[in-house]
Amino acid sequence: MNMSFLDPARCARTNAAVGHFVFRGPNGTLRAKGTPSPVPSGIGTTRQARVSQALAGGGTGSVLAGALPFRRDGVDCLWLASGIDRQPLHVTTAQACAPDPTLRAEPAAAKYAETVAEALRIMASDPDGPDRLRKIVLARSLTVHASRPISPDMLQSRLSEDPMVTTFRVTLRDASFGDGPAVLVGASPEILVEKRAGRIMSNPLAGSAPRHADPIADAEACAGLAGSAKDRREHAMVVEYILDTLAPWCRQLGCPDGTGLTCTRSMWHLGTRITGELKDDSTPSILLATMLHPTPAVCGLPCDRAAALIERLEPVARDFYAGAVGWCDTTGDGAWHVAIRCARIAGNQARLYAGAGIVPGSEPASEAAETGNKFAALLRALGLPAEAAMAATN
Numbered sequence: 001m002n003m004s005f006l007d008p009a010r011c012a013r014t015n016a017a018v019g020h021f022v023f024r025g026p027n028g029t030l031r032a033k034g035t036p037s038p039v040p041s042g043i044g045t046t047r048q049a050r051v052s053q054a055l056a057g058g059g060t061g062s063v064l065a066g067a068l069p070f071r072r073d074g075v076d077c078l079w080l081a082s083g084i085d086r087q088p089l090h091v092t093t094a095q096a097c098a099p100d101p102t103l104r105a106e107p108a109a110a111k112y113a114e115t116v117a118e119a120l121r122i123m124a125s126d127p128d129g130p131d132r133l134r135k136i137v138l139a140r141s142l143t144v145h146a147s148r149p150i151s152p153d154m155l156q157s158r159l160s161e162d163p164m165v166t167t168f169r170v171t172l173r174d175a176s177f178g179d180g181p182a183v184l185v186g187a188s189p190e191i192l193v194e195k196r197a198g199r200i201m202s203n204p205l206a207g208s209a210p211r212h213a214d215p216i217a218d219a220e221a222c223a224g225l226a227g228s229a230k231d232r233r234e235h236a237m238v239v240e241y242i243l244d245t246l247a248p249w250c251r252q253l254g255c256p257d258g259t260g261l262t263c264t265r266s267m268w269h270l271g272t273r274i275t276g277e278l279k280d281d282s283t284p285s286i287l288l289a290t291m292l293h294p295t296p297a298v299c300g301l302p303c304d305r306a307a308a309l310i311e312r313l314e315p316v317a318r319d320f321y322a323g324a325v326g327w328c329d330t331t332g333d334g335a336w337h338v339a340i341r342c343a344r345i346a347g348n349q350a351r352l353y354a355g356a357g358i359v360p361g362s363e364p365a366s367e368a369a370e371t372g373n374k375f376a377a378l379l380r381a382l383g384l385p386a387e388a389a390m391a392a393t394n
């Protein structure tokens with residue numbers, strides 16, 4: 001095995017510069033060929049215009065990839081590469097990558113539960129009408145301070161041990177948190193939109209329950225989620241929104257298999273596979289991602305109302321958490337994943353995020369516990385106990 005891979009300090013120093021984007025999923029690893037160049041994040045022009053111009057300048061075979069922020073008016077971080085290397089998935093076992101960490105929660109679980117209760121009060125007192133808040137996804141954050149630099153590469157390797165997720169690593173151009181360049185690393189189970197020739201697929205997830213080591217308890221958790229009316233309502237809003245948004249672009253669209261259950265190593269989710277055929281085969285995947293984002297799986301309904309409340313109720317800016325990460329080539333083909341179960345890494349620090357969908361009928365303590373469970377994959381990958389999220393204070 002390559003020894004430099006096991007040296008956390010060396011990895012952390014070099015990885016921000018190497019591979020400005022790397023995606024690893026069931027279909028293999030996709031990384032930039034050569035050194036990608038930044039796509040200017042211009043003012044006064046649409047994302048689509050910037051992307052088309054960049055891809056046209058890059059020539060045949062060029063690929064654009066990166067991260068879209070949570071806020072629709074936020075600044076994206078896109079890279080243009082002359083091509084991509086695709087390799088079969090090869091999972092290596094890496095060591096945990098956050099030595100001697102301390103943890104800070106923003107907010108801690110109890111305070112988060114109070115915020116959920118406030119959102120529920122707003123929903124209950126809202127007058128009937130199109131503006132009535134029907135769902136809001138509230139998130140919290142954990143900051144890990146380690147004694148040595150945290151290696152984004154190692155963290156991605158550890159997260160890739162779960163075969164049910166697509167892991168990602170995108171170098172961010174601003175360094176607004178911690179020392180040195182920041183890198184977004186995560187393991188998303190949720191496909192915002194994938195486009196291949198004229199066919200599209202979206203796989204929204206909403207409605208969650210934790211996995212259990214004991215198979216009987218695990219099967220009970222799965223059955224409990226499948227039968228939960230609250231989770232089904234929470235999920236249906238996302239599916240309806242995605243169908244409504246994609247319908248004008250499609251000659252055929254539907255969810256042939258209905259709502260099902262999907263899992264990662266730490267969570268069960270309700271999931272629906274939506275498939276369709278585009279009216280125009282050349283519609284770029286990044287345009288579809290831009291139109292869909294943010295879905296009610298990460299924001300809420302109505303979208304603008306939920307986004308404004310998120311801004312007011314959450315103490316930490318989401319930046320790229322709950323945005324989208326992915327790629328798009330010159331034919332418009334590509335895949336965009338919802339940027340959840342992720343962390344922003346810079347030097348010795350990692351800022352982790354997790355959220356939960358709140359609808360009438362949600363219980364504040366259960367939603368706080370759900371965010372704790374959603375942190376588990378990242379915490380384990382960092383070498384921390386999965387329960388640390390519930391114990392962390394601010």
Ligand SMILES: C=C(O[C@H]1C=CC=C(C(=O)O)[C@@H]1O)C(=O)O
Pocket residue numbers: 137139190205206207208269296297298340341353354355356357358374
């Ligand atoms: C917002 C997150 O998860 C979303 C995806 C799956 C299930 C969700 C839920 O049950 O609330 C969320 O909508 C997150 O992991 O931070």
